[in-house]
Amino acid sequence: MADGGGEPDQLAGERATAQFDVDGMKVAWAGSRHAVEVADRMARLVASDPVFRKDTRTMLSRKELFKDTLKKAAHAWKRIVELRLTEEEANLLRLYVDQPGYVDLHWGMFVPAIKGQGTEEQQKKWLPMAYKFQIIGCYAQTELGHGSNVQGLETTATFDPSADEFVMHSPTLTSSKWWPGGLGKASTHAVVYARLITEGKDYGIHGFIVQLRSLDDHSPLPGVTLGDIGGKFGSGAYNSMDNGVLRFDHVRIPRDQMLMRLSQVTREGKYVHSDVPKQLLYGTMVYVRQTIVADASKALSRAVCIAVRYSAIRKQFGSQDGGPETQVLNYKTQQSRLFPLLASAYAYRFVGQWLKWLYTDVTQKLEAKDYSTLPEAHACTAGLKSVTTSATADAIEECRKLCGGHGYLNSSGLPELFAVYVPACTYEGDNVVLLLQVSVVLHLVARFLMKTVAQVATGKQPVGTIAYMGNIQHLMQCKSAVNTAEDWLNPAAIKEVFEARALRMAVNCAQNISKAPSQEEGFSELSPDLLEAAVAHVQLIIVTKFIEKLQEDIPGPGVKEQLQKLCSIYALHLLHKHLGDFLSTGCITARQGALANELLGKLYAQVRPNAVALVDAFDYTDHYLGSVLGRYDGDVYPALYEEAWKDPLNETVVPDGYQEHLRPLLKQQLKLSRL
Numbered sequence: 001m002a003d004g005g006g007e008p009d010q011l012a013g014e015r016a017t018a019q020f021d022v023d024g025m026k027v028a029w030a031g032s033r034h035a036v037e038v039a040d041r042m043a044r045l046v047a048s049d050p051v052f053r054k055d056t057r058t059m060l061s062r063k064e065l066f067k068d069t070l071k072k073a074a075h076a077w078k079r080i081v082e083l084r085l086t087e088e089e090a091n092l093l094r095l096y097v098d099q100p101g102y103v104d105l106h107w108g109m110f111v112p113a114i115k116g117q118g119t120e121e122q123q124k125k126w127l128p129m130a131y132k133f134q135i136i137g138c139y140a141q142t143e144l145g146h147g148s149n150v151q152g153l154e155t156t157a158t159f160d161p162s163a164d165e166f167v168m169h170s171p172t173l174t175s176s177k178w179w180p181g182g183l184g185k186a187s188t189h190a191v192v193y194a195r196l197i198t199e200g201k202d203y204g205i206h207g208f209i210v211q212l213r214s215l216d217d218h219s220p221l222p223g224v225t226l227g228d229i230g231g232k233f234g235s236g237a238y239n240s241m242d243n244g245v246l247r248f249d250h251v252r253i254p255r256d257q258m259l260m261r262l263s264q265v266t267r268e269g270k271y272v273h274s275d276v277p278k279q280l281l282y283g284t285m286v287y288v289r290q291t292i293v294a295d296a297s298k299a300l301s302r303a304v305c306i307a308v309r310y311s312a313i314r315k316q317f318g319s320q321d322g323g324p325e326t327q328v329l330n331y332k333t334q335q336s337r338l339f340p341l342l343a344s345a346y347a348y349r350f351v352g353q354w355l356k357w358l359y360t361d362v363t364q365k366l367e368a369k370d371y372s373t374l375p376e377a378h379a380c381t382a383g384l385k386s387v388t389t390s391a392t393a394d395a396i397e398e399c400r401k402l403c404g405g406h407g408y409l410n411s412s413g414l415p416e417l418f419a420v421y422v423p424a425c426t427y428e429g430d431n432v433v434l435l436l437q438v439s440v441v442l443h444l445v446a447r448f449l450m451k452t453v454a455q456v457a458t459g460k461q462p463v464g465t466i467a468y469m470g471n472i473q474h475l476m477q478c479k480s481a482v483n484t485a486e487d488w489l490n491p492a493a494i495k496e497v498f499e500a501r502a503l504r505m506a507v508n509c510a511q512n513i514s515k516a517p518s519q520e521e522g523f524s525e526l527s528p529d530l531l532e533a534a535v536a537h538v539q540l541i542i543v544t545k546f547i548e549k550l551q552e553d554i555p556g557p558g559v560k561e562q563l564q565k566l567c568s569i570y571a572l573h574l575l576h577k578h579l580g581d582f583l584s585t586g587c588i589t590a591r592q593g594a595l596a597n598e599l600l601g602k603l604y605a606q607v608r609p610n611a612v613a614l615v616d617a618f619d620y621t622d623h624y625l626g627s628v629l630g631r632y633d634g635d636v637y638p639a640l641y642e643e644a645w646k647d648p649l650n651e652t653v654v655p656d657g658y659q660e661h662l663r664p665l666l667k668q669q670l671k672l673s674r675l
């Protein structure tokens with residue numbers, strides 16, 4: 001359309017300049033051709049169903065929004081049953097419905113908690129009911145007074161041998177369960193984490209299945225106080241979720257509703273711990289953190305898709321001699337802000353795929369009673385969850401700014417995406433608290449290696465993602481051989497400096513901690529540095545997994561070449577951003593840092609003709625994107641214009657309140673001016 005400067009054909013032109021096979025890239029992104037096909041089918045199913053419309057969501061009141069969420073969840077379930085969808089299809093359908101709600105916690109945490117911590121008998125009893133939605137469950141761990149410090153939870157589950165029951169109780173205000181999604185209004189049951197007390201002894205935190213509401217009329221059971229904790233950040237957004245408060249007043253549950261895979265309480269009240277490690281109590285969190293890493297690439301790629309397409313449509317300023325205005329995507333500043341985010345979306349996608357593999361592998365080992373890889377799974381999920389969610393939340397906000405003023409409109413989709421996404425930095429483990437968990441591991445390894453550096457070749461070698469630390473003798477003294485900008489294209493050159501930076505930062509921390517009066521004091525004093533060392537380690541994992549992905553067979557003309565460029569951009573933009581780390585640890589020289597930056601500029605220019613096609617490869621429908629700026633056809637301006645008229649303020653020409661507040665004011669000013 002020529003009217004008013006909007007040029008949808010602009011995107012067709014952009015697509016024509018792509019130097020790779022977009023279908024091949026879709027397969028690389030999704031993981032397989034089958035995955036592309038299923039995702040595409042489910043996305044279209046949702047997009048074509050009027051019940052799943054979400055374009056007026058930010059204009060709904062909280063009550064309307066919550067009811068709309070209940071309607072969508074019930075309709076999604078109806079479609080899943082009618083169409084006999086597989087688990088894979090059903091998960092995707094729910095993803096594309098794209099409205100946070102109780103079902104996320106039911107499938108994402110309640111069911112996994114029972115699977116991971118329940119005995120076979122308990123699974124047989126509870127899972128079929130949960131699978132058929134005869135009960136709705138949530139995950140009630142966090143309390144008003146304690147979230148991060150799980151060991152500090154106060155809710156009690158006291159065993160009463162005379163009745164063969166546990167008595168669930170909230171002894172203080174701060175012990176009220178506070179935050180669990182789905183708890184406020186929807187759930188009939190919860191896995192509740194409470195201190196187990198039997199024979200007068202406190203055995204710490206354990207999980208219990210507790211019924212909260214009547215299955216006849218949904219009213220809270222006697223002794224149970226329930227409610228929603230109130231409105232949250234942003235319009236629409238996470239307000240569709242009923243995060244709740246729960247208090248118990250001596251509520252009784254049968255003994256067999258304690259989740260007993262890890263430990264049991266016998267009929268007589270004896271506490272018995274099985275040979276399963278206690279840390280498996282935290283297994284549900286490991287599972288969800290892994291899914292959150294995979295979700296980071298989805299949220300980031302949505303924001304980037306909107307910003308890239310809109311930047312190709314938006315034009316500002318012409319050439320000096322009055323020529324046509326320039327697409328903002330052509331500005332080098334726009335490219336240097338946007339293309340690292342595009343590269344990060346791909347990087348997180350591939351590290352998410354790897355983490356899923358790691359999680360599956362660990363689960364299989366656990367089933368065979370091999371618990372050796374559990375610490376690696378914990379450190380990787382905690383660290384990657386922290387780094388990818390923090391970067392994604394920042395990136396969504398950056399994409400909003402990249403879209404100028406229009407990015408601030410709800411119709412751009414970006415404010416809501418940010419508001420829904422940003423709590424990921426807090427839930428499932430505050431990002432700083434999780435990084436400190438990673439730094440504990442790094443510190444222990446670094447300390448061990450420093451002590452044993454002389455015998456490291458013969459000693460016990462670190463394995464998995466910390467294997468590089470075993471190469472301490474080389475990494476502590478190596479100097480990068482990079483001599484030209486193009487030398488930075490060599491993955492081995494990148495890997496070496498990222499490994500050296502991460503190891504040297506960990507060793508520096510360990511050395512400084514060893515100088516403190518006690519390890520605890522040293523750890524506390526050095527914790528800001530430990531966080532940075534943990535970030536360096538996690539960034540190394542992401543870079544390494546991207547490089548490893550490129551060693552696979554990746555079919556499709558030009559696909560691997562584009563991914564190689566994105567991998568270099570991902571790594572080098574981190575090097576540029578954290579140049580202080582690389583210089584202060586002596587891994588590179590200032591000149592090598594400047595060469596990396598020089599190459600980045602060249603790579604941005606090479607990505608420019610492919611940018612729109614690279615976001616097309618995410619294969620998102622306009623429904624899922626939910627953005628007038630990110631429309632596939634690029635017809636942005638008419639859509640923006642039309643969208644404005646849907647606002648409730650525009651239902652009347654003269655606003656409500658005119659008679660009471662505007663008219664008297666205007667009349668009064670008129671009278672005053674005549675005096």
Ligand SMILES: CCCCCCCCCCCCCCCC(=O)SCCNC(=O)CCNC(=O)[C@H](O)C(C)(C)COP(=O)(O)OP(=O)(O)OC[C@H]1O[C@@H](n2cnc3c(N)ncnc32)[C@H](O)[C@@H]1OP(=O)(O)O
Pocket residue numbers: 091094104105107108109139141142147148149150151181279280282283285286288291374375378426427428429430433434437
């Ligand atoms: C359709 C499908 C959709 C799916 C879609 C998904 C749903 C997507 C929707 C999202 C919707 C929002 C969902 C939010 C849901 C919540 O937010 S649920 C609440 C989550 N809460 C948290 O994450 C709390 C964070 N805190 C913690 O995890 C732990 O308490 C901390 C910080 C790790 C510290 O724990 P601690 O007991 O003080 O432990 P600590 O002494 O440090 O460690 C004890 C040992 O356990 C180890 N350890 C600690 N944690 C772990 C672990 N997790 N694993 C293994 N070992 C561990 C430690 O390394 C340590 O080992 P050793 O050194 O002894 O060998």
Ligand SMILES: Cc1cc2nc3c(=O)[nH]c(=O)nc-3n(C[C@H](O)[C@H](O)[C@H](O)COP(=O)(O)OP(=O)(O)OC[C@H]3O[C@@H](n4cnc5c(N)ncnc54)[C@H](O)[C@@H]3O)c2cc1C
Pocket residue numbers: 105139140141142145146147148149178179180181238243423426427428429430431432433436
């Ligand atoms: C949208 C949303 C959904 C949620 N859903 C659920 C749910 O379904 N079920 C559930 O049980 N919970 C849920 N939660 C709760 C969530 O898991 C907790 O909020 C989270 O674990 C953080 O704990 P906290 O709130 O106690 O933060 P705090 O620990 O109080 O954090 C406050 C500040 O203290 C810092 N801090 C804390 N400890 C340390 C330390 N040791 N060293 C240095 N700094 C520290 C943190 O970095 C942070 O800056 C949800 C939360 C949100 C926001």
